Amino acid sequence: MSDLDELYQEVILDHNKSPRNYRVMSDANRKAEGYNPLCGDHVTVYLHLEDGVIRDASFQGSGCAISKASASMMTAELKGKSEAAAHQLFENVHKMLTGDGDGENGDEKVGKLKILSGVCKFPARVKCASLAWHTVNAALQGENKQATTE
Amino acid sequence: MKAVSHLAESRAPSGTFDVMRLREDFPILQLKVHGKPLVYLDNGATSQKPQAVIDALNRYYSLENSNIHRGVHCLSEQATTAYEAARGKIREFINAGLDKEIIFVRGTTEAINLVAQCYGRSFLKAGDEIIVSAMEHHSNIVPWQILCEQTGAKLRVIPINHDGELVMEEFRRLLNDRTKFVSITHVSNALGTIVPVKEIVALSHERGVPVMLDGAQAVPHLRVDVQDLGCDFYAFSGHKLFGPTGVGVLYGRAELLEKMPPYQGGGDMISLVTFEKTHYNVLPYKFEAGTPHIAGGIGLGTAIDYLLTLNWHQLAAHEHKLLSYATDALSSIDGLRIIGTAKEKAGVVSFVLDHVHAHDVGTILDQEGVAVRAGHHCAMPVMQRFGVPATTRASFAFYNTIEEIDVLVRAIHRVRKVFG
Numbered sequence: 419m420s421d422l423d424e425l426y427q428e429v430i431l432d433h434n435k436s437p438r439n440y441r442v443m444s445d446a447n448r449k450a451e452g453y454n455p456l457c458g459d460h461v462t463v464y465l466h467l468e469d470g471v472i473r474d475a476s477f478q479g480s481g482c483a484i485s486k487a488s489a490s491m492m493t494a495e496l497k498g499k500s501e502a503a504a505h506q507l508f509e510n511v512h513k514m515l516t517g518d519g520d521g522e523n524g525d526e527k528v529g530k531l532k533i534l535s536g537v538c539k540f541p542a543r544v545k546c547a548s549l550a551w552h553t554v555n556a557a558l559q560g561e562n563k564q565a566t567t568e
Numbered sequence: 569m570k571a572v573s574h575l576a577e578s579r580a581p582s583g584t585f586d587v588m589r590l591r592e593d594f595p596i597l598q599l600k601v602h603g604k605p606l607v608y609l610d611n612g613a614t615s616q617k618p619q620a621v622i623d624a625l626n627r628y629y630s631l632e633n634s635n636i637h638r639g640v641h642c643l644s645e646q647a648t649t650a651y652e653a654a655r656g657k658i659r660e661f662i663n664a665g666l667d668k669e670i671i672f673v674r675g676t677t678e679a680i681n682l683v684a685q686c687y688g689r690s691f692l693k694a695g696d697e698i699i700v701s702a703m704e705h706h707s708n709i710v711p712w713q714i715l716c717e718q719t720g721a722k723l724r725v726i727p728i729n730h731d732g733e734l735v736m737e738e739f740r741r742l743l744n745d746r747t748k749f750v751s752i753t754h755v756s757n758a759l760g761t762i763v764p765v766k767e768i769v770a771l772s773h774e775r776g777v778p779v780m781l782d783g784a785q786a787v788p789h790l791r792v793d794v795q796d797l798g799c800d801f802y803a804f805s806g807h808k809l810f811g812p813t814g815v816g817v818l819y820g821r822a823e824l825l826e827k828m829p830p831y832q833g834g835g836d837m838i839s840l841v842t843f844e845k846t847h848y849n850v851l852p853y854k855f856e857a858g859t860p861h862i863a864g865g866i867g868l869g870t871a872i873d874y875l876l877t878l879n880w881h882q883l884a885a886h887e888h889k890l891l892s893y894a895t896d897a898l899s900s901i902d903g904l905r906i907i908g909t910a911k912e913k914a915g916v917v918s919f920v921l922d923h924v925h926a927h928d929v930g931t932i933l934d935q936e937g938v939a940v941r942a943g944h945h946c947a948m949p950v951m952q953r954f955g956v957p958a959t960t961r962a963s964f965a966f967y968n969t970i971e972e973i974d975v976l977v978r979a980i981h982r983v984r985k986v987f988g
Contacts, residue, residue: 422935426928426986435923457927458944458957480957482925483987540931 424536425543426483433487438494439476446476452553452565454545459485463553465496472496472504475554482546484537489550491531501558507531508555515544585882591967593618593874604937607972612757612916612963613941614807615788617871621811624870628863636862637836637853651862654869655852661872662802663793664819668851671825672860675816676784677707679803680751682818682855683780684711686828687801688749694720696748701726701734701763702953703756706946708782712751721748728953732759732908739768743775750779754786754802758945758961759908760891760916762790769798778824784808788965789887789914791880794819806864810965811871815864818855825851832857883966887915890964894973901980907954918945918959921980924987926958932986933960936979938972 443449443464452461461479465472475493479485492511496504510527512518517538537547545567556565591597594616599606608616628650634643636651655670664670673679692698698712702725709723716723724747726739734752743750750772754765769779780801786792787804794802801820807813820828830837830848834857840847848854894917898904903922921929930942941961944951951957962976 422932422986425931431987456943458948458951459927460957482927484928543927543931546927 421536421539425540427533427536429533430483430487433490434483437477437486437490439490440478441476442478443474443476446474448557448560450553450557450565452479452549452556452567454481454485454549454567456545456567459546459549461485461489461550461553463489463493463550463557465554465557467501470501472499472501477550477553481549482543484534484543484546485549488534488547491534492550492554495529495531496554504554504558508551511551512548514538515547585879585886587886587967587969590878591969593620594967595619595622597967601937601939602935605975607936607938607975609962609964609968609972609976610939610941611788611965611968612785612808612945612961614813615810615965616967617810617812618874620874621867621871624867625812625863628866633863635859647862650866650869651860654865654872657869657872658817661876662787662817662819663795665795666822669819669822669825671818671820671852671855672865673803673816673818673855674814674861675805675807676782676803677711679801679816679818680708680780680782681711682831683751683801683803683820684715686831686855687778687824688712688715688721689718690828692719692721692748695746696721697724697742697744697746698722699724699726699739699742699747699750699752701752702728703732703734703759703761703763703947703950704751704753705757705782705784706948708751708753709949722746725949726752728761728950731910732756732761732950732954733910734761734763734768736764736767740771743771743777745775747772747775747777750777751782752779753782753784754792755783755789755914756908756947756950757785757916758918758947758950758959759910760785760913760918760963761908761910762786762912762914764912765799766797773798785914785916789884800824806868806871809868809871810875811868812861812864815861815868817868822851825855830854830857834858836860878966887964887966890968890970890973891915891917893970894962894964894976897973897977898980901977902984904980907956907959915964916961917963918961920956920959921983924983926960928987929960929980929983932983933976933979936975936982938976938979940976 446464448465459481464476466474475496477489514535552565596616632646634647636648655667659667659670724742727735755762772779778800781799783802783804787809803818805816837849837854837857839849905920907918926942943958
């Protein structure tokens, strides 16, 4: 598979075309906005937390296929996870995207998100994929935080 | 779409415009990217450098390196002579009246900040108005916003129409007794629009309002004559004019520059320093504190020497051919919309593709060896005006070819294929 085919896999294109959990959440108790000042991409992440567990996750915003697919898959993956597990997932995904991972047991550490690993071959696009993750990290730290990729 | 034919009065020799021969002057154009020949269509961001400029930098550091305006030794005198000769070439290139009206700066951004701070803070006060346009680069917005915060002056914005042209009636309406400064781009970096700056200068001067022009995107395409335009300040960057990065030019009318305080304090900008009082140096040195980018200044002079060997009539005709060919070819792609369809345009085709974000377009084009800019082009208000988050921008230089535009078009079809 070429680098480009690896980046734009069917699953990613599908999440881009029909993003999951793409909605404003009226009963969110955690929310954060994320900006990529370099390109103007913008995402808002909503979480509903109960007893330290993410019961619901959604997002809205504008960005490229990579950022949209990443946010879409992220919200699907976060539902039902504890705050601690969500934070660990953020760390693991970040390592995968920046190519810092140990390359072993990758599937177990990031689950379905492994499909985003092709991004690390496109340094200019790493921030597209990580924007939603930085944003959810800010949301977990408190209400109405802002995150940037810088 | 009409041609850019402002490039009159070429001082260059006549002859045929052989683009393939000219491309040999630019070593980087022989490169391959991802195994494909480089198709460099990001000239609006920065242009490539001819061998002559690369050689000038090499020669300076190998044989001439020394500080200027200081040493009594041979090398320092040579470096000073070469640097000041570059100033003279720049003056001639934009037809300024005096060498001392040419201030070396880091680039267009610094030139605009210099004028905002040195002119603006001295002569503007609360309630005064500064006019810019809705198609400015951030570097011609933010320095004025900073000045407004400092002085209480207000920023007024000339709107643009759906083609990306200034609405001149609105400009006439905005000009009033409170207007104390006008700063406008000559050519839009995001849209390619050529702005009727001569008319803007004339209307502003009727009211005694000084005008600054951001020429960063104009000088690579149009022969600029600052005296003919009548502007008070004109700014451009060396690196977009086939010269080195880190050096640029502020032209200012001597009468205004004389009245302005220095921008930064330091060496070279003084004539006498005591702890009681410091006397500033004369123009242009008053605005050139510290050791400048000597190699850069000399390199920019060399870029201008190179440009003057070209026939600018033919260069303009070639660039017009590229623009109209690209406009036609891109327009015929399904779901592609060109942003910026002004009657008078220079060297830029900005576009959006249905259901595909500019970043994804940029990444796929890059895999085909095609370098374009994808994003907001440091002109977020322009993106807002057209209701798009970002565009893909192909920006041309005289060394681009029709065949390269064909490669661009094929690469866009590949984007379509990937995204189904």
